[in-house]
Amino acid sequence: MRADATATPWPLGATPMSDAPEAPLDDAALVEAAIGGDTAAFDVLVTRHRRSVYQVCYRFVNHHEDAADLTQDTFVRAWKALGSFRGQARFSTWIYRIAVNVCLNRVSLKTPKTDVVDFDLVADQRQPAPGAAIDAAERQAMVRAAVNSLPPRQRAALILRTYHELSHQEVADIVGTSVGAVKANVFHALANLKKRLEPLV
């Protein structure tokens, strides 16, 4: 996972863990400190993983403000659930699991429970006139809209496997299913994308 390079000042009133330059603590050490109530350590974890979490959320909802809300929800839930983090999985995997659950909950609240998505209703605003050139930004927007229109399970599997380069086993652990089901979801997600992106591919 890529670390977030954007520097974040220490929160007002919080005490940095050290004034001296030291090797950055790994996630496990930060989690341990956060479990002990060290909010500064948790802030470092947020800084480290916020970009990846935001990207998962954004790909789920295809909307910046919603993704920001979901990102916040993810970390707040993580804070509350830190005591249940036993370290069997990497923190990044654990936080992905929370993010996916938060997103799935949001999606289930906002969309009817059906696997049939009318892509034309989702993407017709972005369809260029026949013969018009599709620039890169439009193309990317169409792809994101198409991903966003996938059934939630397919969306989760595709996002985690394709964009975050997690193994099928890691995706299965996060989504709570089998490796076979993950592969099937990825395949059907790609097949559905093919239909939805017919003008492009």
Add this chain to the structure above:
Amino acid sequence: MTPCLTPDEFVDLVDGALAADREAHLATCAACAATATDVREVLAAALSADVPEPSPLFWPGVNARVQAAVAASPATGWRAWLRLDVLVPIAGLALVVMAIASAIDAVSPAGAGASDITWTITDGARSFEVADGVVDEPAAEAAVSTADDALAMMADLASTLPEGGWDALGVTRLPDLDIAAAALTADERDALAALLQSAVERPKS
């Protein structure tokens, strides 16, 4: 002709993890070959779509929102005990007990039995009483030094808190061992006395 590829195998194919003998099937099956091409093309299209990069100001805002939400959410379960306003008095009390227990060990005359020593706490004063009236003065000095070391540790602890942090937490500063002892409630004194008595009654090594 070998069986057509399954959905799992198409995914393995684009991952480069499909067994060679299964991949060879594509050379003999136009339908599977076409599906493989479609899967590769749509995957490439999917990978081309980046998430728009938010403003650089957005990221610190994420931290701030999370911090605010975390601060607003009360700690639950055992973590509720991991607060400075709970831990600091407990730690201070523990230091007091440790220092006094060490002091008792230090003033104990060689060969004195456990029953020879009594310990009393009076407001704002510490005193060691030995039943036979014999006090090892150097040892008593060492005891005071030990207690002062405990005070220094507590002062160090106090200095690590941000300015005004103690007051904000409602924690009374404990700049002196005497004040710490005097600040104890009657029940806490009883508990401390019991702890000290047990320390006194420990067999001396």
